[in-house]
Amino acid sequence: MIVARIHPHTIRGIQVKKGVLSAVESYWSEKTFEKKLIEGGKFTSVELITSALKESLSVGGRLFKDTEVSVVLDHDVYTLFRTEIPLETDKTAYHVFLKEQFQKHHHIRIEEYAFEMFVREFENKKIGFVYALPRAQLTIIDQALDLLDFKLAYVVPEHLAYFTIFERTLRLDKHEHILFTTYENKEVSGLVYDTYGPLPEIPPWSKKSVAPTELEAFLRQKADEFAQKAHKFNRMIITGSDADAIRQDTFTKNVGVWTNPLKRIVPQFYKEFLMQIEGKDNPATAFPILSYSDLFGAYVAIQEAKAFPYAKIGSESKTVAKHQSITHSPQSSMLTTETPKKFRFPKEILLFVLIFLVTFGVFYVIAQGRSGGGVTLPFAVVSTPTPTPEPTEPPPTPTPTIEVKREEVSVRVLNGTGVAGQAGVIKSLLESKGYEDITTGNAASYDYLQSEVQVDPEKSYLKEVIATDIASSIGSPAFVDQTGTPSADVIIVIGADIK
Numbered sequence: 001m002i003v004a005r006i007h008p009h010t011i012r013g014i015q016v017k018k019g020v021l022s023a024v025e026s027y028w029s030e031k032t033f034e035k036k037l038i039e040g041g042k043f044t045s046v047e048l049i050t051s052a053l054k055e056s057l058s059v060g061g062r063l064f065k066d067t068e069v070s071v072v073l074d075h076d077v078y079t080l081f082r083t084e085i086p087l088e089t090d091k092t093a094y095h096v097f098l099k100e101q102f103q104k105h106h107h108i109r110i111e112e113y114a115f116e117m118f119v120r121e122f123e124n125k126k127i128g129f130v131y132a133l134p135r136a137q138l139t140i141i142d143q144a145l146d147l148l149d150f151k152l153a154y155v156v157p158e159h160l161a162y163f164t165i166f167e168r169t170l171r172l173d174k175h176e177h178i179l180f181t182t183y184e185n186k187e188v189s190g191l192v193y194d195t196y197g198p199l200p201e202i203p204p205w206s207k208k209s210v211a212p213t214e215l216e217a218f219l220r221q222k223a224d225e226f227a228q229k230a231h232k233f234n235r236m237i238i239t240g241s242d243a244d245a246i247r248q249d250t251f252t253k254n255v256g257v258w259t260n261p262l263k264r265i266v267p268q269f270y271k272e273f274l275m276q277i278e279g280k281d282n283p284a285t286a287f288p289i290l291s292y293s294d295l296f297g298a299y300v301a302i303q304e305a306k307a308f309p310y311a312k313i314g315s316e317s318k319t320v321a322k323h324q325s326i327t328h329s330p331q332s333s334m335l336t337t338e339t340p341k342k343f344r345f346p347k348e349i350l351l352f353v354l355i356f357l358v359t360f361g362v363f364y365v366i367a368q369g370r371s372g373g374g375v376t377l378p379f380a381v382v383s384t385p386t387p388t389p390e391p392t393e394p395p396p397t398p399t400p401t402i403e404v405k406r407e408e409v410s411v412r413v414l415n416g417t418g419v420a421g422q423a424g425v426i427k428s429l430l431e432s433k434g435y436e437d438i439t440t441g442n443a444a445s446y447d448y449l450q451s452e453v454q455v456d457p458e459k460s461y462l463k464e465v466i467a468t469d470i471a472s473s474i475g476s477p478a479f480v481d482q483t484g485t486p487s488a489d490v491i492i493v494i495g496a497d498i499k
Contacts, residue, residue, distance in 0.1 A: 003299055006037055008074070011052050011057075012295055013027075014027070016299070050143075053144055068150065072157075081105060081132070085098070094128060106132070114132075114138065131308075156308070159198040160307070168269040173428055177231050187208045190204065219257075220254065235257060235260045237262055238262070263290065276303075406436075411435055413492045426470065452480060456486040457482065474494070
């Protein structure tokens with residue numbers, strides 16, 4: 001798999017592939033160009049993009065070996081729109097509603113754009129996101145890759161790539177506002193999100209020549225501006241090649257916003273994807289996640305089926321996450337049309353018809369012979385006696401379902417993630433289901449990747465009930481029997497898989 005990000009003056013690329021004996025081979029590269037690759041929200045030319053891609057997606061003078069390339073689109077290239085969908089709207093009508101709302105807010109020629117739509121649902125809300133992708137810009141990328149014998153596989157908007165790498169950290173019981181900041185080459189830029197996704201009403205911003213000593217004051221100013229216009233930021237994430245030089249532990253105090261280090265988010269919540277790139281059981285810091293966070297986010301989006309498959313833009317809608325779905329436009333966004341295939345009558349049907357006619361003819365001859373129709377039968381017709389049915393055993397009596405009174409079930413919730421407040425999230429969820437006897441605490445360690453549910457062996461019937469009640473936050477926990485004297489009927493140890 002190859003993923004590339006085209007900036008106005010830079011192209012970054014990463015390739016991940018399996019080598020001999022399932023060993024992982026990963027390459028990443030970055031090239032800077034004097035000529036602008038993107039200007040005024042458009043790619044400069046097919047020739048320039050082709051030349052830049054060829055130079056960027058190479059190791060030792062040779063192109064990455066693969067057939068497909070996925071591209072992260074810069075925010076200047078696409079148009080982003082967000083709106084709330086009425087709860088009574090059926091899923092099949094999402095694309096119609098969102099497209100109508102989009103046209104009311106943007107004055108563009110619809111036929112020149114391909115549309116892709118995300119819908120996120122929770123807290124009794126449906127929030128729709130429209131990404132309008134210019135067909136002309138997709139064509140330039142497609143043609144440039146084709147000249148290099150590549151094929152465009154997926155398209156990932158920049159907002160989506162970044163959102164994907166912290167989406168798992170979002171709490172469903174709290175409406176957060178997040179400032180996502182990139183700091184590299186002394187240039188600081190930012191995107192604003194909330195729990196649902198990007199906030200397009202706050203456009204991306206950037207400022208050049210910001211020294212590390214000036215960064216805190218600048219971000220404090222941005223945080224104050226946002227607090228005056230909308231809401232206070234709940235947290236801030238800083239990425240970029242220069243972010244390593246920043247002491248993020250001081251930002252919470254000096255900027256007034258809790259700083260959530262990306263280097264802690266990725267190994268804790270996205271370890272499986274980091275292992276796929278590094279090919280190690282214990283991922284180290286070899287992969288420069290701060291420099292390639294946009295490509296890492298795009299890689300995760302592709303693996304989780306959130307990215308837009310270029311060849312299928314415009315196909316049917318599909319669910320991609322518990323609280324998120326992609327709704328594709330009904331018309332295909334491909335710029336070429338396929339010649340319809342001629343209909344051929346299946347051979348199996350012809351064979352079936354032939355056998356039926358032969359069988360019918362044989363029975364017709366037999367019937368004529370038995371009824372004295374003048375046909376002489378060369379064989380005797382032997383009637384088959386009707387078999388006497390054997391007595392059947394009565395169906396087994398179903399096991400009676402045990403009625404669970406949640407208010408009488410004792411539950412202990414232990415935080416095994418190291419992220420403060422996670423036990424309280426599950427406690428609140430259980431209380432909303434009717435549980436009353438709930439205690440919280442910390443697990444013996446904070447390295448639980450998968451949540452674990454320990455159940456009193458004498459009350460194994462609680463497993464199904466607990467699994468259903470916590471499914472919205474913990475989808476696939478490991479169930480084990482408690483040993484020794486149970487301290488509670490159920491013990492839930494929260495892992496990094498909490499949603």
